[in-house]
Amino acid sequence: MSGRVETRLFVDRGRCAGSGQCALAAPEVFTRSGDGKVLLRPGPGADVDQSRSAAARCPSGALSVVEYEVSEA
Numbered sequence: 001m002s003g004r005v006e007t008r009l010f011v012d013r014g015r016c017a018g019s020g021q022c023a024l025a026a027p028e029v030f031t032r033s034g035d036g037k038v039l040l041r042p043g044p045g046a047d048v049d050q051s052r053s054a055a056a057r058c059p060s061g062a063l064s065v066v067e068y069e070v071s072e073a
């Protein structure tokens with residue numbers, strides 16, 4: 001089976017420790033709320049490379065970038 005590969009960014013604010021690394025790594029994707037926790041910026045789609053970089057720098061594992069295949073049958 002082959003199909004289209006899509007990428008999705010997941011944010012778990014409950015795990016966010018408010019370090020701000022994501023907003024430094026990917027300022028077009030992430031910002032922070034008044035309590036310092038991560039917020040996604042509104043927009044069409046998050047840059048995948050920036051999102052991966054931010055997830056790699058997140059000290060609490062609050063960010064994940066997942067690829068999955070969508071069947072086009």
Ligand code: SF4
Pocket residue numbers: 015016017018019020021022023036037038057058059060061062063
């Ligand atoms: S890098 Fe992780 S812990 Fe730090 S603000 Fe972003 S999501 Fe929260």
